[in-house]
Amino acid sequence: MTKAEIVNQISESTGVEKVAVQAVVEAMMKNVKDSLSKGENVYLRGFGSFIIKKRAEKKGRNISKNTTIVIPAHNIPSFKPAKVFMEQVKKKVK
Numbered sequence: 251m252t253k254a255e256i257v258n259q260i261s262e263s264t265g266v267e268k269v270a271v272q273a274v275v276e277a278m279m280k281n282v283k284d285s286l287s288k289g290e291n292v293y294l295r296g297f298g299s300f301i302i303k304k305r306a307e308k309k310g311r312n313i314s315k316n317t318t319i320v321i322p323a324h325n326i327p328s329f330k331p332a333k334v335f336m337e338q339v340k341k342k343v344k
Contacts (some may be wrong), residue, residue: 253275256275257271257272257275260275282300285300286302286327289302289325295332296332296335297331297332298329298330298331298335299329299330299332300327300329301327301328301329301330302325302327303325303326303328304323304324304325305324305325305326306323307322307323308321309321
């Protein structure tokens with residue numbers, strides 16, 4: 251499902267114009283990105299959490315040059331679904 255399809259479904263189910271729905275979806279996504287970039291987690295009860303995970307420093311290999319490189323510690327965004335959400339998907343998707 252794409253962002254456009256989400257906007258269309260929300261517009262059809264609520265009766266709100268697509269332009270307004272798209273603005274709200276864009277604003278929501280921007281707020282989640284901004285919060286995560288500030289180091290703040292985002293919790294949406296019943297849906298899930300957008301959290302920041304810390305990756306430790308590790309050694310990797312550059313295969314083309316046959317050298318070992320050090321990948322520095324870094325943070326990555328992650329999504330952890332709520333229990334209710336996971337149970338619903340488990341029941342419906344086979």
